Amino acid sequence: MRTIRECREYVEQYEKLGLEIRRLDEVRESVDWALARHPETFTEVPATDLRVLPTAEFPEVPELVLYFRVVGTDYIDLVWVELVDEDPDDPLD
Numbered sequence: 055m056r057t058i059r060e061c062r063e064y065v066e067q068y069e070k071l072g073l074e075i076r077r078l079d080e081v082r083e084s085v086d087w088a089l090a091r092h093p094e095t096f097t098e099v100p101a102t103d104l105r106v107l108p109t110a111e112f113p114e115v116p117e118l119v120l121y122f123r124v125v126g127t128d129y130i131d132l133v134w135v136e137l138v139d140e141d142p143d144d145p146l147d
Contacts, residue, residue, distance in 0.1 A: 056090045056130050064132040071137060073116070081112050089122060089130045096122075104133065 060068075085107060089096075096105040099121065109118045117138035123131045 058086045061133045
């Protein structure tokens with residue numbers, strides 16, 4: 055099982071989102087479990103070494119998109135997080 059690490063950019067972006075949601079911890083546990091066991095099942099981002107994991111809809115928690123990098127056989131680095139843009143005509147900054 056791989057170790058999940060949060061890169062500085064991920065932490066900064068997460069803090070910018072201002073998510074103070076208690077149930078987010080439950081979502082994160084599910085994400086960490088999936089990433090630690092089967093990161094190769096998530097979509098690769100073309101022309102990068104990143105993969106993308108959109109979170110499923112979860113009560114009282116906004117949908118997120120997490121970008122991560124597989125580092126060897128031991129680590130997963132979370133590098134970016136953003137809210138799912140529900141209005142494609144109004145992209146996130």
